[in-house]
Amino acid sequence: MTLNIANHSSFYGVSHHKSGQINLPVAPKCNVQCNYCNHKFDCLNENRPEVTSEVLSPTQALFYLEQAITRSPNIAVVGITGPGDPFANPDETMETLRMVRAIYPEMPLYVSTNGLDLLPNIDELARLQVSHVTLTINAIDPKIGAEIYSWVRYNKKMYRDVDAAKLLIKKQLESLSRLKEAGVTAKVCSTIIPGINDIHVITVASKVAELGADILQCLPFYNTKETLFENLTEPSSEMVQEIQDATSNFIPQMKHSVLSRSAAFPEKTVEYRPYIAVCSMEGMMINQHLGEAERFLIYGMNDKGKSLLVSVRKAPQAGGGEQRWKALAETLKDCRTVLVSGVGNSPKKVLNSHGIEVVVLEGVIKEIVYGIFSGMDMQELMKRSQIHSAISHCSGTGKKCG
Ligand code: SF4
Numbered sequence: 368m369t370l371n372i373a374n375h376s377s378f379y380g381v382s383h384h385k386s387g388q389i390n391l392p393v394a395p396k397c398n399v400q401c402n403y404c405n406h407k408f409d410c411l412n413e414n415r416p417e418v419t420s421e422v423l424s425p426t427q428a429l430f431y432l433e434q435a436i437t438r439s440p441n442i443a444v445v446g447i448t449g450p451g452d453p454f455a456n457p458d459e460t461m462e463t464l465r466m467v468r469a470i471y472p473e474m475p476l477y478v479s480t481n482g483l484d485l486l487p488n489i490d491e492l493a494r495l496q497v498s499h500v501t502l503t504i505n506a507i508d509p510k511i512g513a514e515i516y517s518w519v520r521y522n523k524k525m526y527r528d529v530d531a532a533k534l535l536i537k538k539q540l541e542s543l544s545r546l547k548e549a550g551v552t553a554k555v556c557s558t559i560i561p562g563i564n565d566i567h568v569i570t571v572a573s574k575v576a577e578l579g580a581d582i583l584q585c586l587p588f589y590n591t592k593e594t595l596f597e598n599l600t601e602p603s604s605e606m607v608q609e610i611q612d613a614t615s616n617f618i619p620q621m622k623h624s625v626l627s628r629s630a631a632f633p634e635k636t637v638e639y640r641p642y643i644a645v646c647s648m649e650g651m652m653i654n655q656h657l658g659e660a661e662r663f664l665i666y667g668m669n670d671k672g673k674s675l676l677v678s679v680r681k682a683p684q685a686g687g688g689e690q691r692w693k694a695l696a697e698t699l700k701d702c703r704t705v706l707v708s709g710v711g712n713s714p715k716k717v718l719n720s721h722g723i724e725v726v727v728l729e730g731v732i733k734e735i736v737y738g739i740f741s742g743m744d745m746q747e748l749m750k751r752s753q754i755h756s757a758i759s760h761c762s763g764t765g766k767k768c769g
Pocket of ligand 1: 397398399400401404405406410411412449450451452481
């Protein structure tokens, strides 16, 4: 039987066609090393490849969730999927879930984990009425698992090879049984890695079905640079289809997920833009033209509601026309606004089309960033600053913005 998530209401409480979801990045550490994962990026088990999220504290995450819900009332699901593993960071994960549940009693919540440290948290997840837990299980045979995982860190001890895989698989299967005893919906995710576990995924499906898993998602392995598996071939769509067909004999399939690495991803998630980017020559004032900026200062808010410099990002190289601005839009994809003292029409158009507002003004960075985060009217903020129009600052030669 094939089950489409769109009519599987127990997962999200609503059809995902009508809903949006937001992942709160509160869990930076991971307790496992999957050979297809580069820890520089978000956990690959339920996220887009080669994406890095900035980490938030639980209080910041709640603040941004509230902001996001105000801006996008269609948010209907809140998840914690990384950027590492939620239960390698149990305090942050559970605190965030408790806070969100206290404010949004009806909101469907979910977590996605490798399962190593899930067990001690299951009872509380059930009490918090988490709508489902996604458990990534790539093998149930430790010899195959040893080819997929380099190491596992459990109770401050490192395990390697078959010992690591044995421990991880044991914890995953125990967690799955316990989730079902506690009445929590369990989705299992298996990554198909050609030549390593492709056929074995069918055995995984049979085992997890026996333990009561509600649904299985078979995801193609994604070839990530700087990993042990960087030269491994990705599975063909035929192979994925064959394995999905074979596993569907044991357990319902989730073929398209709001979280899958398919092209459907961008339309089905709520854009998460917690930051403001600033062009500044010295770091105190907004006083630089967009086209002249060699780096962007990225501001967020701290736990106490104060603006905070969270990172400095390199600007794409000058030249290249529209490509340069598309690359900039990618660099600033988690920023809602960029503050500049001047901008040309072309970059403004490209950034706007990627959902980034470009505001031209001059003034003290901290005051203006704080004003924006506190919801002050932009016109009022501009009145308080020295306003300069885009035209008066743009040389018009195309050298800056070309
Ligand atoms: Fe990466 Fe695996 Fe850890 Fe996810 S569980 S962050 S894929 S090592």
